[in-house]
Amino acid sequence: MERYFWHLNTRQADGMACVVCNADFLNTKITSVPVGRSPADESQVFACKDPCAAVIADEADRMAREMRAAAGTDDEGGADRDDPVFSVDGHFGSLLRDLRTLAGTEALLATSDDIPTIRFLLGLTARHAETAMMRARLVLARTKENGQE
Ligand SMILES: [Zn+2]
Known part of the structure; x- marks a missing residue:
């Protein structure tokens, strides 16, 4: 995916924590999915499959709708x-x-x-x-x- 996530902390930028809720993927059983990249080094960043990835998708949807409306x-x-x-x-x-x-x-x-x-x-x-x-x-x-x- 092409989307960049900004203002990430180190763990989020390293793909070890959810970019939305900051859940710790190393020490929990949460399923994570790749949702974009860190602008610093292009590395993949992740979010909880449920619900955070859905929140990101909804947000992207809304943004796209606003753009289309504009x-x-x-x-x-x-x-x-x-x-x-x-x-x-x-x-x-x-x-x-x-x-x-x-x-x-x-x-x-x-x-x-x-x-x-x-x-x-x-x-x-x-x-x-x-x-x-x-x-x-x-x-x-x-x-x-x-x-x-
Ligand atoms: Zn999360």
Whole structure:
């Protein structure tokens, strides 16, 4: 996972304690899962599988929703993304949503000076730029098939 966790104590940064509740993984039977990295040395950091990992996931979800809302793309369900049989209109609509997200991300990046937020926005940019490229190519391929040949 790409997420960085900041303000960790030594034990958390070394992966020996939960980054959320600071539970001691060495001396307890708590199941831990990798949830991201320490910005200091890129080493993996961990959280209790239950409930701390879920808390982190919820937080990331909420952040993503806020970003999408800020970018004006909160209607993006993602359900159509795995459907192999959807129309050019479907691809085209998704492409427009990607482009709107990128425009919104640009606006947020221009005003943000918080490194975790900037990193989150850059991740968002990379993902949507990539899907925008694939969708643009799909639409190009479809329009060629249907139109010119
Ligand atoms: Zn925990």
